[in-house]
Amino acid sequence: MTPQDTSPLARGRVATRLPAQDLERARRFYSDKLGLEPVDERPGGLLYRCASGEFQLFRSAGASPGTFTQMSWQVDDIETVVSELRQRGVVFKEFELAAVYGGGRTRDGIAEVRGHYRGTGARGDRGAWFRDSEGNMLSIGQPVY
Template sequence: MNADDRKGLAGAAHVATRLPAQDLDRARRFYSERLGLEPVDERPGGLLYRCGDTEFALFRSTGASPGTFTQMAWTVEDIETVVSELGRRGVVFEEVDVPGFRTRGGIAEVEGNYPSTGARGERGAWFRDSEGNLLGIGQPVV
């Protein structure tokens, strides 16, 4: 990699998601009790989590998420098992029934989603955290 390749975001070490939280204590409980995640670092204004080789942070915010789009998602190998386990922990999955898009048991079949992954589609499920952030789970369909 030459010096020109490192200019801008292309040379960034990694990408990390930041999610707003009006109540960090409430958010911490949700991520721990419902998702089984514990922060790897915490500061007065935020919590840092790691999943595999990626990370995301919750930061104290007076604003609220609109929750109208997926703000962060995990890729899993067995979405049915993950949805079942999270449901057992009290996570409520979104149910959608609109033309061309329907969930069954919280899981939707999405044709042709994310072609860059080499998959022909994806199975997806969505839920909201304690702060109203819309989060997703996806399993590529190969």
């Protein structure tokens, strides 16, 4: 038996929480740019659900540093998703990848990332990164088999 088998958290659902200094501005970004609408809301928070998870935007006085990926969506066709989001006004980052990820640069906003978790059966990822209206770094990934 592994610790994973006995952990009460292993049986829980993971849900991401992202800070928003301006919740209404964030709501507009997620609606207009990403095509997502909250499924529920409370004072100071918006709840979103996607195919296999959920995330919340919460009003926060703190700002996200936006220096690392805070949330990601896994998709089947990254080129189509990037193209559709660009048409909605999403700006994808262009940058050099660290050597640990295989080096190289993004091309047209999409990076080829070497390596993957063995249990997935993939040999790598294709990824694209952008910031939301609040500075949170978000990504889109597509496993490469």
